[in-house]
Amino acid sequence: MRQVLLALLPGIAVAVGYFGWGLLVNLWLATLLAVAFEAAVLALRKRPIRPVIGDWSAVVTAWLLVLALPPLAPWWLVTIGVFFAIVVAKQLYGGLGFNPFNPAMVGYVVLLIAFPAAMTSWLAPATIAEVQLGLAETLRVVFLGEFPPGLGWDAVTAATPLDAVRSGLRQGQTISQIHETLTFGLLAGEGWEWISLAFGAGGLWLLYRGVIGWQVPVALLATLALLATVFSLYDPEYYSSPLYHLLGGGAMLGAFFIATDPVSGSTTPTGRLIFGIGVGGLTFVIRSWGGYPDAIAFAVLLMNMAAPTIDEYTRPRVYGEPK
Amino acid sequence: MRLGRFHGGLHLDDHKAESTGEPIRTLPPGRLFVLPLHQHIGHDAEPLVRVGDHVGKGRPVAQPHGDISAAIHAPTSGTVVAIEDRPVPHPSGLPARCIVIEADGDDRWADGLPAPVADASALSAPELLALIRDAGIVGLGGAAFPTAAKLRTDKNSIDTLVVNGAECEPWISCDDMLMREQADGIVSGIGVVQRLLQPRQTLIGIEDNKPQAIDAMRRAVALAGLDDTEVVVIPTLYPSGGERQLIKILTDKEVPSGGLPLQIGIVCQNVGTLFAIHEAVVEGKPLIERIVTVTGDGVRQPRNLRVRIGTPVSEVVAAAGGYAPGVAELLVGGPMMGIALASDEPPIVKASNCILASTPAMLRRHDARPCIRCGECVSVCPARLLPQQLYWYARARDYDKAEDYHLFDCIECGCCDHVCPSHIPLVQYYRHAKGEIRQLRHEKEKADRARIRHQLREERLAREKAERAAKLAAKKAALEKKKAAKAGGDDPKKAAIQAALERAKARKAELAKQRSTTGEKNETP
Numbered sequence: 001m002r003q004v005l006l007a008l009l010p011g012i013a014v015a016v017g018y019f020g021w022g023l024l025v026n027l028w029l030a031t032l033l034a035v036a037f038e039a040a041v042l043a044l045r046k047r048p049i050r051p052v053i054g055d056w057s058a059v060v061t062a063w064l065l066v067l068a069l070p071p072l073a074p075w076w077l078v079t080i081g082v083f084f085a086i087v088v089a090k091q092l093y094g095g096l097g098f099n100p101f102n103p104a105m106v107g108y109v110v111l112l113i114a115f116p117a118a119m120t121s122w123l124a125p126a127t128i129a130e131v132q133l134g135l136a137e138t139l140r141v142v143f144l145g146e147f148p149p150g151l152g153w154d155a156v157t158a159a160t161p162l163d164a165v166r167s168g169l170r171q172g173q174t175i176s177q178i179h180e181t182l183t184f185g186l187l188a189g190e191g192w193e194w195i196s197l198a199f200g201a202g203g204l205w206l207l208y209r210g211v212i213g214w215q216v217p218v219a220l221l222a223t224l225a226l227l228a229t230v231f232s233l234y235d236p237e238y239y240s241s242p243l244y245h246l247l248g249g250g251a252m253l254g255a256f257f258i259a260t261d262p263v264s265g266s267t268t269p270t271g272r273l274i275f276g277i278g279v280g281g282l283t284f285v286i287r288s289w290g291g292y293p294d295a296i297a298f299a300v301l302l303m304n305m306a307a308p309t310i311d312e313y314t315r316p317r318v319y320g321e322p323k
Numbered sequence: 324m325r326l327g328r329f330h331g332g333l334h335l336d337d338h339k340a341e342s343t344g345e346p347i348r349t350l351p352p353g354r355l356f357v358l359p360l361h362q363h364i365g366h367d368a369e370p371l372v373r374v375g376d377h378v379g380k381g382r383p384v385a386q387p388h389g390d391i392s393a394a395i396h397a398p399t400s401g402t403v404v405a406i407e408d409r410p411v412p413h414p415s416g417l418p419a420r421c422i423v424i425e426a427d428g429d430d431r432w433a434d435g436l437p438a439p440v441a442d443a444s445a446l447s448a449p450e451l452l453a454l455i456r457d458a459g460i461v462g463l464g465g466a467a468f469p470t471a472a473k474l475r476t477d478k479n480s481i482d483t484l485v486v487n488g489a490e491c492e493p494w495i496s497c498d499d500m501l502m503r504e505q506a507d508g509i510v511s512g513i514g515v516v517q518r519l520l521q522p523r524q525t526l527i528g529i530e531d532n533k534p535q536a537i538d539a540m541r542r543a544v545a546l547a548g549l550d551d552t553e554v555v556v557i558p559t560l561y562p563s564g565g566e567r568q569l570i571k572i573l574t575d576k577e578v579p580s581g582g583l584p585l586q587i588g589i590v591c592q593n594v595g596t597l598f599a600i601h602e603a604v605v606e607g608k609p610l611i612e613r614i615v616t617v618t619g620d621g622v623r624q625p626r627n628l629r630v631r632i633g634t635p636v637s638e639v640v641a642a643a644g645g646y647a648p649g650v651a652e653l654l655v656g657g658p659m660m661g662i663a664l665a666s667d668e669p670p671i672v673k674a675s676n677c678i679l680a681s682t683p684a685m686l687r688r689h690d691a692r693p694c695i696r697c698g699e700c701v702s703v704c705p706a707r708l709l710p711q712q713l714y715w716y717a718r719a720r721d722y723d724k725a726e727d728y729h730l731f732d733c734i735e736c737g738c739c740d741h742v743c744p745s746h747i748p749l750v751q752y753y754r755h756a757k758g759e760i761r762q763l764r765h766e767k768e769k770a771d772r773a774r775i776r777h778q779l780r781e782e783r784l785a786r787e788k789a790e791r792a793a794k795l796a797a798k799k800a801a802l803e804k805k806k807a808a809k810a811g812g813d814d815p816k817k818a819a820i821q822a823a824l825e826r827a828k829a830r831k832a833e834l835a836k837q838r839s840t841t842g843e844k845n846e847t848p
Contacts, residue, residue: 051690051692055692095693096692096693096695097693097694097695097696097745098693213698262695262696262697262698263695263696265696267696267698267701267709267711267712268698268701268709269698269701269702272698311712315709315728316701316707316709317707318580318706318707318708318729318732319329319330319567319571319577319578319580319705319706319707319732320567320577320578320579320580320581320582320706320732321580321729322579
């Protein structure tokens with residue numbers, strides 16, 4: 001687990017660079033809350049606390065959730081999210097190893113559906129932002145909801161690239177037109193591409209260390225890229241390019257850190273390929289035709305539901321079984 | 324030749340050098356020998372002796388019971404002092420029935436043992452099988468299956484004889500040393516088995532970490548001039564020495580799930596077993612001793628010993644220099660498949676290939692954490708099972724599902740256990756589940772038999788009831804017939820009564836007449 005946290009650091013560092021202190025503040029907050037909630041539930045369940053906290057899985061969930069939230073998310077948003085992730089999605093099912101759904105994604109989806117406004121108030125990346133908040137100012141916004149004088153949510157928020165693409169398409173713009181706007185950078189979205197690449201690098205390190213298997217990331221990214229290629233060749237003005245899909249939004253984070261959660265995913269090698277294909281495919285479908293700009297969370301949760309069935313039908317041929 | 328591969332497996336530090344530095348040393352017989360009646364797969368042997376009997380070395384003290392069973396012989400001359408429960412090396416830790424012999428110090432061979440045979444090729448197949456069975460030979464690779472039963476098969480149905488010299492488990496080196504020192508004897512045993520089975524080819528599989536054994540066996544095969552017999556060097560990988568895995572490597576064929584190698588025309592024998600066959604047939608010696616590796620950081624002088632069956636483990640450890648400081652656990656077998664012993668009291672049995680004394684540094688003792696379904700176990704399982712699913716089903720006591728997921732194809736090699744990041748003792752769960760399933764099957768069988776008996780009883784009672792009813796009906800019918808006959812007037816009884824009544828009436832009338840003529844009153848008629 002700790003290796004997963006290490007692998008997240010490069011992406012976090014780049015994200016903080018582009019989106020400011022909010023991320024760090026919330027990471028600390030979420031970590032403390034996650035450990036506190038888990039300890040409280042374990043005490044209620046009369047289970048030993050130290051060995052469970054010592055496996056660091058609550059911290060991983062907390063970080064993944066925060067990375068999915070907007071950088072200036074208020075403290076109450078983080079608290080409710082962590083509560084649903086740790087207490088409901090994880091401990092109420094029996095703790096690590098027993099949760100059928102990815103806890104971080106459950107927390108994220110609950111927040112997205114309950115507080116859509118707060119969840120879509122992203123910041124503009126530092127390189128193109130008009131305003132950047134310092135640490136003290138960030139703390140005030142997160143915990144007190146108070147902005148510096150003269151500023152408000154309108155001044156600091158900006159659409160994410162995925163969001164811009166979706167709303168632009170709805171308004172009848174073409175992909176090329178959308179890309180000419182400010183929020184688009186070198187490859188995907190300004191700032192986002194580097195964050196995704198940093199997460200990708202961390203993910204490749206996890207692969208090298210043998211912490212995660214290759215089946216889910218490769219299947220997920222390949223499916224996403226393939227579908228994006230096919231559709232963007234068919235209609236480049238309505239469908240984003242494969243590079244955009246891979247590097248925009250949560251695809252890299254999802255491929256290496258979220259969909260690879262062993263507990264809620266498929267457990268057989270072939271099953272993991274199917275799981276990855278499913279997440280990649282659903283992500284493309286929801287992003288292109290669904291109601292939300294980013295789709296990794298929903299795709300993962302939908303495939304979590306399918307995982308036991310996938311396992312049952314992807315059993316390897318046992319030694320001595322007829323071919 | 325092109326070798327096959329099996330799925331999974333682990334590259335482990337082999338730790339063979341610790342115990343292969345010296346030649347095999349023979350441990351002289353001690354004072355007391357404990358011989359469990361169950362040292363083999365199949366039915367327990369039945370004692371042939373009683374407490375107080377004096378037995379010579381090599382005398383059978385227990386006979387096989389049924390086809391799948393084996394005889395047991397006295398390892399030295401002495402007196403039977405007890406036939407009772409004693410601690411034995413079994414995973415359960417429970418005691419079992421043993422014949423206990425106190426040595427008389429003479430170590431004299433019993434009379435009446437089979438004579439050494441100068442030319443084994445003169446013996447017929449049934450004679451060879453009888454010698455093997457009478458010598459109590461079982462598989463010495465660890466499974467202890469009665470060898471005579473394994474070799475009793477039709478000729479022309481065996482394509483390949485596989486000789487198992489792989490010895491893949493770390494720390495164990497008894498087969499290695501046997502091959503180095505007694506290759507000729509092993510090859511002689513191979514010759515005997517070849518006469519019995521007449522296989523098309525014989526493949527001797529030896530892992531590549533045993534160069535001296537490979538050389539010795541090659542020389543012995545060449546010297547003996549055996550046809551179609553080849554030493555095949557295989558990569559060192561645990562568990563290549565598992566019967567199914569070795570067969571896959573040497574022949575690229577898979578033994579059917581739940582089946583036997585015999586079904587694909589293959590028989591596999593361990594080198595130790597083949598040497599015992601040689602001793603039984605050619606030397607006339609029953610199975611009373613075996614090579615045991617005593618090793619681990621917990622003994623001072625790890626080595627290989629020739630030990631009599633029934634020797635307490637404590638004596639074997641003493642012969643290896645005794646315990647080293649810091650010894651933590653004693654295992655019979657190797658680090659992957661061995662059984663932990665509660666004490667050094669149990670004896671060496673036919674299946675005991677190694678005594679491993681481990682220190683805390685050798686052990687990995689962690690508390691089990693929850694299974695996170697990481698799938699590491701899947702990647703190492705040589706039987707291509709899904710150990711994590713077996714674990715969940717075994718825990719949930721969902722035995723139908725566990726069997727469906729091929730629980731009984733698990734060879735209990737311990738690879739999954741070894742790699743589990745949550746330190747779950749997986750093999751223990753599978754052993755427990757297998758035991759529970761066997762118990763349930765046994766109870767179901769009993770219940771089925773009881774149900775059939777009950778059904779038959781019900782049928783019998785119904786039948787008896789019907790018979791009685793029929794008898795009653797017949798009686799009634801006869802009675803009816805009698806009544807009808809009576810009504811017709813020709814009942815003899817009635818006629819007799821009628822005649823008697825008429826006689827009485829006639830006499831009464833006569834008496835009345837007499838009274839009236841004499842005028843006297845008679846009160847009595």
